[in-house]
Amino acid sequence: MATRAPLSAANGVLSYFTRHATLANLLLVVLITLGIMTYPRMRAQFFPDVVVESVNVTVSWDGAGAEDVDAGIVQVLEPALLAVDGVEEVFSRATEGRARIEMEFEPGWDVAQAADDVQVAVDEISTLPEDSDTPIVRRGAWRDSVTDVVITGPVGIDQLGRFTDEMVVRLFDRGVTRTTIRGIVAPEILIELPSVSLLRHDVTMAQIAAAIREEVSTAPAGDVASGAARVRTGVAKRSADQIEDIVLRSNPDGSKLTIGDVGRVLTRGVDRDRSYFVGDRPAVALNISRSAAGDAIALQEEVEEVRAAMLPSLPDGVEITLMRTRSELIKARINMLMENGLQGLSLVLILLFLFLNARTALWVAAGIPVAMLTAIFLMYMSGLTINMISLFALIITLGIVVDDAIVVGEHADFRARRLGETPVVASENAARRMFPPVFSATMTTVIAFFGLTSIGGRFGDMIADIPFTVIVVLLASLVECFLILPHHMAHALTHTAKEHWYDWPSRQVNRGFRWVRDQAFRPLMKLVIRARYPVMAAVILLLMSQAAIFIRGDLTFRFFNAPERSSITANFAMVSGATREDTLEMMGLVQAAVDSTATRFETEYGRAPLTVALAQTGGNSGRGLSGVDSKDTDLLGAIVMELIDADLRPYSVSEFVSALQENVPQHPLLETLSFRGSRYGPGGDALDVELYGAESETLKAAAEALKKALADFPEVSALEDSMAYDKDELILDLTPQGQALGFTIDGLGRVLRARLNGLEAATFPDGTRTAAIRVELPEEELTADFLDSTQMRSAAGTYVPLADLVSVQTRTGFSSVERENGIRLINVTGDLDESDPARAEEITRTLADDILPRIAEEFSVTWQLGGLAEQQDEFLNDARTGLILSLLGIYLTLGWIFSSWTRPFVVMAIIPFGLIGAIIGHVSWGVPLSMFSVVGLIGMTGIIINDSIVLVTTIDAYARDRGLVPAIIDGAADRLRAVMLTTATTVLGLAPLLYETSRQAQFLKPTVITLTYGLGFGMVLVLIVVPALVAMQADLARMVAALRRLWRARSHRAVRKVLGVVATAIALLLGAAVTAATLYGLTPLAVGVFILAAAGITLVIYIAVFAFWHPSGS
CATH class of the missing domain: 3.30.70.1430 (Multidrug efflux transporter AcrB pore domain)
Structure with a gap:
């Protein structure tokens, strides 16, 4: 048996991995294992956390x-x-x-x-x-709500509170520590002290509070008997009876003055502040939240397990309901994206098996799980989570990740079949030959997506997972493509000589492909090269026509179409003078309207629209109404409604709210009623205007004028300003008599605050809550004539009417004052119906161009758009910076790869033409451009030139031996399959999301449309524009060479002068256009673009004439 020569790294890393028997497979196993082990540990959530420190x-x-x-x-x-x-x-x-x-x-x-x-x-x-x-x-502590638990039933609020406390303890034992109980507080002990009684017994509220403070707790006095016993002094007096018996002083006759002699002791209930109701039954709400490191799904599972454990032990009729649950929604949306990803993956695999033989397709496709699992491991190590943004980024890379493998695998197959190289040599040479273009293509895509990191603010934080995820996937695919794939391709190519039955589909497809390539594509390339100038003129005209669609306004821009939540909040406030009973009556009217609206929708659509409706008095819910900070909480109320999932109903939250508003009757004592839906993700109000630069009264008048102007638009609702009028303010000034008696304004102020607001005498623990003991005057004394009837004790011990001590002036103030960076301002906010993006954009433009300038001039105030408008400006400015940096980085990379200053322009010239497909796609689907369209455009700048890089490098390699025109034709024909496959895999990987009907995924559709249509049209344009540009660059090179010769010729001095004058004129003209665009904005910029186009067209005509008289020999 022959002995294999020792492997040596001297032949290069690529050769070493290709020829080593196990190294490539070991790396493959390690990468897959790391991904599989870390995936179950990754936290899942809807959006990435946007934490503002x-x-x-x-x-x-x-x-x-x-x-x-x-x-x-x-x-x-x-x-x-x-x-x-x-x-x-x-x-x-x-x-x-x-x-x-x-x-x-x-x-x-x-x-x-x-x-x-x-x-x-x-x-x-x-x-x-x-x-x-x-x-x-x-x-600042960052919290994200996981769910709300509502406990309700036909029992007292005290018992509901005990059930809630038990649930909190059980959750704490399971590690769920961020809980907030609403609707129940500790009892409060109130000592009411009539002024007459205080005067009769000659005691003050402060003295009584001090006496209570001394008696409410015991005090340690040390240990006795060597520590065997502990001594405490006093008895903790915390009940009403005990507090009544507290001695204030002993009289000379031996009697004692107690608190019970001066006033009466009352105990307020546990539902004295906010009270919750489900229907007419009392309820207690428990909010569960998480920190930035918490897992919403894991916490939700703990809550559901505790709920299931408690239900059997509860009395009949007591229910524990979960509302505003995030985990089910998170899992449903993630599963939806994963299903789309699997569908896209299936389409990619089918395409690979149709164009490549089964073994080659198998190993090319193997790069997908390797790259994905490696990326998941790196995401986990970097603290990223599985969310809609990061998962979407993985779907984006489904098709991109196999591009490198397709290029290398297809070229290895080409070398083995067409050049007759052995499988190992073909794999090695394919990896070496394709390393420069594939590496540069990957780097340009990495640079393009890295440009997204320049976007700051909350929206930058939200999309930050996209560049990181795409970059790590691409780098992982690069490792798989050159260190793992060649080894497997060497084995796969050894089996391609023999035909297999399972390769029959690919043989038929490739037979048809070869016919199209040879009989249709090659003649087309000859025509494109011959008519390169008319072709470029037609493409430029097409680009300008699509730009005209956007400029004309047929395609609108909607910054962020945030997915809507299924929650609706109805907040209301009653007028001053109303009672808690009036608030309860209004709450009943809203509840009746909710029930009737729900019944109507159930009848119309066949499904109950509500899962739960939680009513409350004693405060607003969520964001709350503006300007109610100083309002009596008994006059505030709210109802929170939870609709069924958006994908289970054909109507939006806005449609339900519109119907609900029509059903709510007007209560005679109602001051304000506001309905608000909520959306996911960062953002703000659709309308948010900041007014500043004047006194409070002027700012308030300007805000009222602005609200009046906006109220004329039916699409605008929930208008509020942040500076509501407060109750009347009484300004006291000391009279000469008051000064003579030794009174001071500060001293009077302290006494009056105690009488008007009461004093907190002491606090003590009551279970899991803190109870308080307060000293107050009876509520019936705090009337309009309070100042006239109040007596003040002088230093001499006599009592003097307050009216003799002070003079009074009345002033109407404001309930709140806001400042930003030291500047006083007022915010006017509102909702804008964006179901018609064109109308919403028109209203916003009218606000900025007409309404606000008029109000600023009338009231001498300064204005600024805040909320989404402000964030949109910041986003677009940052995106512009990111795009410029990306283009610069791509140019430098290509300049390094091609060792040329001009060749990168040929490759990058395809980038603006990708806009054609993007605009056509948005118009076809009726989807406005958005921030995610911008994200897709920046990413597309790197993806769309990948095919261009591979094509240009092939043409350059062929041109050394075959001449330029044959090299263009042969290079385009030889790379046709690779170009088609790389584009088609990316498009097919995203295609299922185009047809996704879930409302929660619609905000991603602009990116999908931008990439699929942009790359789809880009593929066609790469195969047409790039060959034409390569030929035109050769024409330009010959023209420049001819001009140099003409310039140097002494016999053509007049021509040199003419050329110099023309060049100077063009430079001045372009400089003036750029300066005007910089100084004056969009309109001069359009003029500048026109001038640039005219100069470019003139240059093209000149080159055409030159090429006509000096043909290339094609």
Whole structure:
């Protein structure tokens, strides 16, 4: 038996892996094993987490109005906070009794260190109001809701609370720690102290609060008997009876004054704040959320298991319902994308087996799971998750990943069949021959997708998984293509000499393909080369016609079509003077409207539209209404409705809301009612305008004018501004009599705050909650004549009417004051129906071009679009930067590969023509352009030139021996199958998503259309435009050579002068066009493009004439 010569790495890595008996297979096994092991450990979610790192500063100042909080706290803190290192933006909001300042830092900044820096800056400030609390500095905590648990039944709210506490404990034992109970709080003990009683017994509210504070807890007094016993003093007095018996003082006659002698002790129930209802039954809500490292599906499974374990032990009629569940939706959407991916994979495999023999197709297709599993391992190691974006990126690469293998495998098959090389030699030579073009093609695609990383902001964070996933898949496919595939191809080619029955389909297809190539494609190439200038003119005309469609407005732009959630929130507020009973009555009206609307939709569509409707009083739900911060919570209510899954109903959330709004009757005491749906992903309001640069009253007037103008559009709804009017504010000023008696405004303010707002005497634990004891005046005393009837105790011990001590002025203030980076502003927000993108774009354009400039001039304010409009501008600016960097990187890579300054332009000239297919695709499907279209366009710049690179390198190789024109024809014909296969696999891998009807996947369709249509048309154009451009470049080279000879000839000085003048004129003309476009925007840019086109056409005509008189010999 012959001995195999020792393998040596001296023959190169490619040869070493090809000839080694096991090395390629070992690498294959390792890559597959790593992917299989890590996939089950990857977390799954709907969208990637968009975590904004922030530091929050909160300060409480009881009794102070929003204007006072803004002046006394926000404006004092903000200058110091803006000076902290790394701060990018500062948002502040002052409301009654509270200031909140949120600080966002530069990307990548150490937020832990930032929190310390903020704490230092706050600690150095000593000019905050004396009565304000110590500022609290916290690092922002990111949460993502997993599900809401609703516990309801025909039992008391106390018992529902015990069931909820039990569920929280069980969840905590299973590691579910982020839970929030709503609808139940700890009991509150209230001591009502009539003013008359306080005066009669000569005690103050502060003295009573101090007495309670001393008696509510016991105190340790140490150990006795060598630690055998512990001594505690006092008895914890926390019940109403015990608090009534607390002694305030002992009288000279031996009697004792107790709290019960001065006032009465009441116990408020556990549902005193927010109360929840399902129908007419009380309910308690439990929210489950996760951190950035939490797994929504795993947490959901834990919640469902705890629910199942508790249900058998609950009383009859008590139910535990899950609403706003994320995991089922996540699994359904991921399964939907995986089904589409498997369908695309099947189409790719069928195509490979039709054009390649079975063994070659098998090993080419094997690169798909290898690259995918390797990418999954790298994604897991980098902390990425399985979500709709990363999974979509994997689907994008389904067809791309086999492009490299097709080129190498097809060329190896060509060398073995046509050149007669042995299988091992053919595999080695194919890998060596195709390494430069395949490597450069992969690198250009990597560079193109890497350009997406330049997109910042929340949308940049959302799509960040796309470039990373595509890049790691492409790099993994490069490893598989050159280190694993050649070894397998060497074995596969040894079996191709003998025909097999299972290769019959590919033999028939290739027979037909060869006939088309030889009888149709070769003559077409000869015609293209001969008529290269008319062909280029026709293609340019086609491109300009498609650009005209976009410029004319037939194709609109819709920034982000976020998938809608199935939740609807109805928030309402009653007018001042209404009661809690009025709020409950309004809630009943909304519930009745919900029931009737649901019944109508069930009758019309055959399926109940609602899964649950949770009503509440005592506050709004979700985002809430604007300007209700200072409103009595008894006047606020909400109903949260959960619709069935979007794919199970033919109507949208907006359609259901429109029908519901028509059914809600108008309550006489209703102030505001607002319905809002919600959507997935980052974003903001469709309409969001910031007004600033004036005083609060002027800003408010401008906001009202803006809302009035927008209300004329029926497509606009839910208009709100962030500066609602507050209750009347009474400004007190000390009178001369008050000064003479020794009173001060600060001292009066402290006493009045205690009487108006009450005092918190003490807190103590009550199970899992914290109970409070408060000291307050009776509610019936806090009437309009409070100031007239109030008596104040002077330093001499006498009581004086407050009306004698102060003068009063009335002012209407605002419930909140907002600032951004120190500038006071007001936000006007609203929803815009985008079912008609053209109409939505028209309204937005009217707002920016007409309404806002008019309001800015009338009220002397400055405006700025926020929300989605602001993020759209940032996204498009970043995308433009990414595209420029991608094109520059691609050019440098091609310049390195081709060792030429001009050859890359021939390859890259195909990029703009990909727009033809993209625009045709969007128009055909009736889908507006969006941010995902832009993402697809940037990615397409790298993919579309891959075939162009392979074609040009083949033409250059053939041109050395065959001449240019035969090389173009032969190169295009020989690479026809590879070009068709690489494009068709990419298109077929994405094709199933084109026909996906799920509403949750529609936001991805613009990228799919851009890639499938752009690459599909690009393939045709590559086979036509690139050969024509190669021939035209040769014409240009001959022309330049002729001009050089003419320039150098002394006998043609006049011609040299004419050429110099023409060149100077063209340079000045183009310079003027570029300058105008830079300074004045789109219209001069269009003029500049026209001038460039005219100059280009003139040049083409000149080259044509030159080529006519100096033919290439073709």
